[in-house]
Amino acid sequence: MEKYIIEGGYKLHGKVSISGSKNASLPILIATLLTDNKVILHNVPKLKDVDTTISIIEFLGKKVVWKDESTLVVTQSGTAYKEKGFVVAPYELIKKMRASFLVSGALLANYNKVKTALPGGCAIGVRPVDIHIKAFEQLGIEHYIESGYEVFIKKKRVPKNSVIKFRYPSVGATENILMFLSKIPQQVTILNAACEPEVVDLANFLKKLGVQIEGAGSRTIKIVGCKKFTSSDIEYTVIPDRIEAGTFIIAAAITKGEIELNNVEPQHLTFVINKLRKSGLVIETENNKIYVLWKKSLKPQNITTRPYPYFPTDLQAQYMALMCTLKGSCVIKETVFENRFLHVGELLRMGANIVVEGRKAIVFGVEKLKSAEVMVSDLRAGAGLVLAALAAEGVSKISHIYHLDRGYEKLEEKISLLGGKIKRIDE
Ligand code: EPU
Numbered sequence: 001m002e003k004y005i006i007e008g009g010y011k012l013h014g015k016v017s018i019s020g021s022k023n024a025s026l027p028i029l030i031a032t033l034l035t036d037n038k039v040i041l042h043n044v045p046k047l048k049d050v051d052t053t054i055s056i057i058e059f060l061g062k063k064v065v066w067k068d069e070s071t072l073v074v075t076q077s078g079t080a081y082k083e084k085g086f087v088v089a090p091y092e093l094i095k096k097m098r099a100s101f102l103v104s105g106a107l108l109a110n111y112n113k114v115k116t117a118l119p120g121g122c123a124i125g126v127r128p129v130d131i132h133i134k135a136f137e138q139l140g141i142e143h144y145i146e147s148g149y150e151v152f153i154k155k156k157r158v159p160k161n162s163v164i165k166f167r168y169p170s171v172g173a174t175e176n177i178l179m180f181l182s183k184i185p186q187q188v189t190i191l192n193a194a195c196e197p198e199v200v201d202l203a204n205f206l207k208k209l210g211v212q213i214e215g216a217g218s219r220t221i222k223i224v225g226c227k228k229f230t231s232s233d234i235e236y237t238v239i240p241d242r243i244e245a246g247t248f249i250i251a252a253a254i255t256k257g258e259i260e261l262n263n264v265e266p267q268h269l270t271f272v273i274n275k276l277r278k279s280g281l282v283i284e285t286e287n288n289k290i291y292v293l294w295k296k297s298l299k300p301q302n303i304t305t306r307p308y309p310y311f312p313t314d315l316q317a318q319y320m321a322l323m324c325t326l327k328g329s330c331v332i333k334e335t336v337f338e339n340r341f342l343h344v345g346e347l348l349r350m351g352a353n354i355v356v357e358g359r360k361a362i363v364f365g366v367e368k369l370k371s372a373e374v375m376v377s378d379l380r381a382g383a384g385l386v387l388a389a390l391a392a393e394g395v396s397k398i399s400h401i402y403h404l405d406r407g408y409e410k411l412e413e414k415i416s417l418l419g420g421k422i423k424r425i426d427e
Contacts, residue, residue, distance in 0.1 A: 001399060001400075001426070001427065002401055002402065002424055002425070002426050003397055003398060003399045003401060003424070003425050003426075003427060004386065004389070004396075004397070004398040004401050004404075004412065004422055004423070004424060004425075005395060005396070005397055005398075005422070005423045005424075005425055006371075006386065006389035006390060006392075006395065006396045006397075006398065006420070006421065006422045006423075007394070007395045007421035007422075008369070008371060008389055008390055008391055008392035008393060008394060008395075008396065008421075009391075009392075009393060010255065010390070010419055010420055010421055011255045011256050011257035011258070011294075011419065012251050012252055012255045012257035012258075012259055012390070012415070012418040012419055012420055013257045013258045013259065013418060013419055014259065014260070014417060014418045014419065015259070015260045015261075015262060016248055016259060016260070016261055016262070016414050016417065016418055017261075017262045017263050017414075018240045018241055018244050018245045018248070018261055018262065018263045018264045019043075019045035019070070019240070019241050019244055019263075019409040019410075020042075020043030020044050020045045020070060020237075020238040020239070020240060020241060021045075021197075021198060021201070021238055021239050021240060021241040021242065021243075022045055022047055022049055022050070022241060022243075022244075022406075022407050023099075023171075023196075023198045023241075023243070024197070024198040024201040024202065024238050024239050024241075025041070025044045025045060025050055025053075025238050026049060026050070026053050026097075026099045026102070027099070027102050027175045027179070027198065027202045028041060028201065028202055028205045028236065028238060029041070029044075029050070029053045029054065029057060029064075029072070029074070030053065030056070030057065030099075030100075030102045030103055030106050030179070031106060031179055031182075031202060031205055031206060031209075032057060032062060032074040033057055033060055033061075033062065033103065033106040033107065033110065034106055034109055034110065034179065034182055034183065034206075034209065034229070035209055035229050035234065036076045037076075037229070037230070037231065037232065037233055037234055038073065038074070038075050038233040038234070039073070039074040039075075039233070039234045039235075039236070040067070040071065040072070040073050040074075040233065040234070040235045040236070041071065041072045041073075041074065041236055041237075041238060042070060042071050042235070042236070042237040042238065043070055043237050043238040043239075043240070043263075044070055044071065044072050044238055045070070045241065045409040046066075046069070046070070046409055047405065047406060047407060047408075047409055048402070048405045048406040049097050049099070049406045049407060052093070052096045052097045052100070053097070053099070053100065054072075055093060056089065056093045056094075056100050056103060057074070057103075058077075059080075059081065059089075059090070059093060060080040060081070060087070060089070060103065060107070061076060061077060061078045061079050061080045062074050062075065062076060062077060063075045063076070063077035080107070080110075080111070083115070085113050086113045086114060086115045086151070087107050087110075087111045087113065087114050087115070088114075088115045088116075088149075089103045089104070089107065089114070089115070089116040089117060090117060091117035091148060091149070093117075094116065094117035094118075094119050095117065095119060097119075097406075098119040098122060098127060098172075099172065100119065101116060101118070101119050101129055101132065101172065101176070102172060102175055102176050102179065103116060104116045104132065104136070104150065104152065104176055104180075105132075105175070105176035105177060105178070105179035105180035106179045106180075108136070108141060108152055108154060108180050109179060109180050109181075109182055109183040109184075109225075110183075111154075112153065112154040113152070113153055113154070114151075114152045115146075115149045115150070115151050115152070116149065116150050116152070117148060117149050117150075118145070118148055118149065118150055122378065123339070123342060123377045123378040123381075124337045124339055124340045124342070124378050125337040125338045125339045125340065126338070127337075129150070129172075129173075131166050131167060131168060131170045131173040132170070132172065132173040132176045132177070133150070134167075135164045135166070135173060135176075135177045135190075136152065136177075136180070138159075138162065138164055139158045139159075139162060139164070139177075139180065139181075139184075139188070140154065140155060140156035140157055140158050140159065141153065141154050141155070142155045158181075158184045158186065158188065160186060161186070161187060161188075161189075162188045162189070163188075163189045163191060164177065164188065164189070164190050164191065165190075165191040165192055166190070166191070166192040166193065167192070168192070169192050169193060169194040169195070169219065169307045170194060171194040171196050171198065171199060171307075173194075174190065174193045174194040174199050174221070175194075175198075175199060175202050177190060178190075178199075178202060178203060178206060178213070178221070178223060179202075179206070181223045181225050182206050182209065182211045182223070182225045182226075183225045183226070183227065184225040185224065185225055185226055185227050186224065186225075187222055187223070187224045188222070188223055188224075189220065189221070189222050190220070190221045190222075190223070191219065191220055192219055193215075193216075193218075193219055193220065193221045194307060194308070195216075195217050195218055195219060195307070195308050195309065196307070196308040197217075197239055197242060197265070197268045197308065198239070199216060199217070200216045200217040201238060201239045203216030203217075203221070204216070204236075205234075205236050208230070208234050208236055209226075209229040209230060209234065210226045210228070210229045210230045211223065211224070211225055211226055211229075212224040212225075212226070239265055239268070240263050240264050240265050240268075240288075242264075242265065242268040242269050242312075243312065243314040243315060243380070243407075244407075244408060244409075245261055245264045245268075245269060245290065246269055246272050246312070246314075246315040246318065247315065247318050247383050247387070247408070248261055248292075248414075249261070249269070249272070249273070249276065249281075249283065249290065249292050250276075250315070250318045250319060250321070250322050250387055251318075251387055251390060251415070251418075251420075252281075252292040252293075252294060253276060253281050253292070253294055253298060253322050254321060254322045254325055254387050254388075254390060254391040255294075255390050255391055255420070256294040257292075257294060257418070257419075258292065258293045258294065259291075259292050259418060260289060260290070260291050260292075261289065261290040261291075261292070262288065262289055263288060264288055264289065264290050265288070266285035266286075266288075266289075266290050269290070270309065271309055271310055271311055272311060272312070272315060273285070273290070275301055275303060275311065276298075278299075278301055279298040279299050279300065279301045279326075280295070280296055280297065280298045280299055281293075281294060281295075281298055282294070282295050297326070297327065298322075298326050299326065299327075299328060300323050300326045300327075300328045300329060300330035300363070300365060301330055302330045302331045302332070302333075303316070303319060303330075303332055303333070304332075304333040304335060305332075305333065305334050305335055305336050305340075306335055306336065307336065313334060313336035313337055313340060313380075314380050315380070316332060316334055316340060316380070316384075317340070317343045317380045317381045317383060317384030317385075318380065318383050318384045318387050319332070320332055320343065320344075320347065320354070320361065320363060320384060321343075321347065321369075321384040321385070321387040321388040321391070322387065323363040323365065324347055324350075324352040324353075324354065324363055324365060324366060324369060324388065325365060325366070325368075325369060325391050326365040327365050328364075328365055329362060329363060329364045329365065330362075330363055331360055331361070331362050331363075332360070332361045332362075332363060333359055333360050333361075334359050334360075334361075335359060338359070340378075340380075340381075341356050341361055342377035342378065342381050343377065343381035343384045343385060344356055344361060346372075346374040346375060346377075346381070346385055347369075347384070347385070347388055349372045349373075349374055350369045350370055350371070350372045350374065350388050350389075350392055350396070351366055351368070351369050351370040351372075351392075352366060352369060352388075353365075353366050368392070368393050369388050369391055369392040369393070370392055370393050370394060371389065371392045371393060371394030371395050371396040372392075372396055372397075373396070373397045373398075373399070374389075374396065374397075374398055374399070375398070375399050375400050376398060376399065376400040376401055376403045376404060377400070377403070378403055379403045379404060379406050379407040379408075380407075381403075382398070382400075382401065382403045382404040383404065383407075383408065385398055386398065386404070386411070386415075386422075390415070390420050390422075401424070412424055
């Protein structure tokens with residue numbers, strides 16, 4: 001099993017280039033199922049989750065080739081697999097990654113009968129798909145569950161001027177429904193939609209296909225799909241990964257270093273940047289750059305994770321690692337996922353002082369984190385542990401790092417270039 005060996009205590013300094021966004025690349029790759037045209041996607045990160053998505057869309061009839069380090073070319077090569085008249089997205093592929101449930105919307109845009117395996121829960125929560133399903137129902141799709149599959153049958157036309165109101169601004173449900181509606185040539189309004197930059201990126205990609213979308217990035221989205229997409233090849237550049245960028249900003253803070261981040265969109269991190277500035281970190285932004293400098297001891301700040309534009313749940317573990325090292329205390333409240341404190345137990349093994357009360361963690365800073373052998377439970381928890389280990393005294397060993405390979409491109413290479421002492425070993 002592969003593990004990271006990290007020797008803490010080295011300040012990170014230098015320049016790092018941020019990769020394309022994982023959570024934008026996945027839905028956009030799935031959205032290529034909507035068109036038979038060639039799609040060229042730039043700024044796609046080479047990650048496990050991207051590989052999984054490629055396997056899924058290849059199973060459903062696409063051919064996908066890496067043209068260079070970060071460019072994918074997607075072409076049509078066959079047709080989707082059918083079983084008794086249903087196009088099937090099988091469990092073997094869907095179970096690997098929850099985001100794959102997004103194929104439902106794209107497939108329902110193309111076919112009348114679709115079976116998608118239900119992805120099941122994961123370490124951070126139960127993660128139901130009721131919001132997706134209720135919206136599909138309102139849009140005239142019948143469904144039932146059979147042998148772990150959600151079986152969808154398009155029975156009725158989408159009612160004229162439909163208005164869908166989500167009970168919660170789910171990122172995945174917003175993306176799934178946008179994909180489904182991209183071929184329905186009448187206006188549908190989505191209320192309480194997710195405004196994450198990744199949703200906007202998918203909307204921009206769909207617009208390139210010819211879909212009319214207004215309001216992406218706000219809570220109200222109006223979409224008018226089109227029967228026939230543009231006939232030319234599509235070329236699109238995915239947004240930078242704001243969570244990877246946030247992770248490196250916190251890495252500079254926790255190691256008391258100085259980093260320049262390139263290929264970033266600072267606006268996507270406004271809330272996080274303001275919070276860290278408030279704690280005393282120097283952060284300057286330019287077009288596609290963020291400059292971070294630790295100048296003086298930082299002060300802990302409370303945070304509550306919430307949907308965009310507020311503090312992202314995907315940076316909560318990394319932020320907690322930083323708070324563990326500051327003098328004083330703060331409260332971190334997780335409202336997005338019900339079980340996203342699995343890193344706490346591991347941080348305690350590194351000498352942190354954290355008390356969890358339901359969805360709140362009270363973090364009391366300690367003089368120094370200490371190295372330990374720790375285990376990654378999920379992608380972002382893993383990032384939190386890597387940062388903690390970079391700041392800790394001594395040599396830490398981090399296992400189950402395959403979670404990190406799902407979402408951080410060339411992590412050890414980037415940290416090493418910044419002067420961090422990190423090695424991948426197989427034992
Ligand atoms: N939820 C429901 N019912 C639904 C859908 C969601 O109860 O039908 C709940 C979820 O269980 C969760 C909350 O609503 O508690 C938020 O879920 P959402 O649908 O917004 O998230 P997602 O689409 O499943 C994406 C990202 C996550 C990120 C969340 C929140 C992708 C592939 N994943 O998940 O990223 O944490 O939005 O911003 O885009 C990660 O990258 O590590 C990661 C987990």
